[in-house]
Amino acid sequence: MPHTACEVPVTQTKAPSIFRKTAESFEPGAKSLPQRYFISPEVFAQEQERIFSRQWVLVGHQSAIAQPGDYFISEVANESLIVVRGKRGEIRGFYNVCRHRGSRLIENRNGQLSAAIQCPYHAWTYALDGRLLGAPHMDDVPDFNKASYSLHPVNVEIWEGFVFVNLNGEEARLRSEATARQRSGDFISLERWFAPLAGKFSRWKSPTLRSAKRIEYDVRANWKLIFENYSECYHCLGVHPELSKISPYDSAENDLTEGPFLGGFMRIAKGRSLTMSGNACALGIADASRVRDRAPAHNRNPSQKIEDDYDHEHEHDGKNRVFYYSIFPNMLLSLHPDYVMVHQLQPQSPEQTLILCDWFFHPEAFKHSDFDPDDAIEFWDMVNRQDWHVCELSQQGIASRAYQPGPYSSRESIPAAWDEYYLRRMKT
Numbered sequence: 001m002p003h004t005a006c007e008v009p010v011t012q013t014k015a016p017s018i019f020r021k022t023a024e025s026f027e028p029g030a031k032s033l034p035q036r037y038f039i040s041p042e043v044f045a046q047e048q049e050r051i052f053s054r055q056w057v058l059v060g061h062q063s064a065i066a067q068p069g070d071y072f073i074s075e076v077a078n079e080s081l082i083v084v085r086g087k088r089g090e091i092r093g094f095y096n097v098c099r100h101r102g103s104r105l106i107e108n109r110n111g112q113l114s115a116a117i118q119c120p121y122h123a124w125t126y127a128l129d130g131r132l133l134g135a136p137h138m139d140d141v142p143d144f145n146k147a148s149y150s151l152h153p154v155n156v157e158i159w160e161g162f163v164f165v166n167l168n169g170e171e172a173r174l175r176s177e178a179t180a181r182q183r184s185g186d187f188i189s190l191e192r193w194f195a196p197l198a199g200k201f202s203r204w205k206s207p208t209l210r211s212a213k214r215i216e217y218d219v220r221a222n223w224k225l226i227f228e229n230y231s232e233c234y235h236c237l238g239v240h241p242e243l244s245k246i247s248p249y250d251s252a253e254n255d256l257t258e259g260p261f262l263g264g265f266m267r268i269a270k271g272r273s274l275t276m277s278g279n280a281c282a283l284g285i286a287d288a289s290r291v292r293d294r295a296p297a298h299n300r301n302p303s304q305k306i307e308d309d310y311d312h313e314h315e316h317d318g319k320n321r322v323f324y325y326s327i328f329p330n331m332l333l334s335l336h337p338d339y340v341m342v343h344q345l346q347p348q349s350p351e352q353t354l355i356l357c358d359w360f361f362h363p364e365a366f367k368h369s370d371f372d373p374d375d376a377i378e379f380w381d382m383v384n385r386q387d388w389h390v391c392e393l394s395q396q397g398i399a400s401r402a403y404q405p406g407p408y409s410s411r412e413s414i415p416a417a418w419d420e421y422y423l424r425r426m427k428t
């Protein structure tokens, strides 16, 4: 069967379990992407069309809209979308566009709607399920039928508690018949898309978690530089001295090494946590009994010093590991023993990316007197800013006429794999 634009990644089996050192999946000869991929408005427009308009894109977590009427606005592929929880608890998505004369319906980025969405222009009113309820004086218009003017819906689904939207299908319906026919074959359900990851992250119970904090970062760098940076720790010793003291920069082992989902884990030194104080800051959330995916210790190359601090006794219980996975095209999922950090990327232009970073904790953790999320948040805020700084430096250098694609090191096998998958999507 030929590959279609949104085909399920057949190269990855469900819940892969073999972890390999980063260099083992390196393909010699890999180079960074050519300049145009980082600065060209044409490439950026193609990305919006071929990637962000066609794939499942992260827009938030279900806990952010816990009550009926709660909503947030999200920008995907230059479209403003309303994501709202309905009366019976269901989550729906709509284009933020009035069916009368097209006005933006909601300006605030989040909030609570009583029972309806009312257009600020001429007061057409829509139910939370998108039906047009009221349209002043439109009864005077012959043949006007409210049922024909519901809000345009968007595909919304939940994966592990996270809300994803997909403009494919609905967008095609809004365009020409020809586009609709061309696109109808490449829509893929969220369930199928995430089938290779089924059950993989269940021990973090992410559907139940709540964000303690969101920080927004306006980064002057192309969105792909953020992914490439996240996918390697070649830079960690120099860029993140604090992080490297707790988590050895060369301890990465990956189980997902090709396709849209990439990553693995790094070690955390014995008795330490990725926090400012180095202490755990909340209740553990991972269910230790389910970790059984570790390669035998004798298959790994012990590296010196900080490796000696690593607690091999607990290597099977997940307490000494932080898992990092990139979920194409806009999610970075960092799973710690006691919290989950998620970066949501919103590309703004070739040179600018808005990054929303949330720190999720177990709901019980909020009730404990020693709960101190700031310890983790401050730590990662520091590391995040260190990363954004080098991403911005990269953007500046790549824009130069002197830039040419440079060779990836063997410790950059995952960014190379990310680039490869990205280029595949851009060709479809």
Ligand code: FES
Binding pocket: 098, 099, 100, 101, 102, 103, 119, 120, 121, 122, 123, 124
């Ligand atoms: S544009 Fe919304 S009611 Fe007129």
Ligand SMILES: [Fe+2]
Binding pocket: 229, 230, 235, 236, 239, 240, 387
């Ligand atoms: Fe980094």
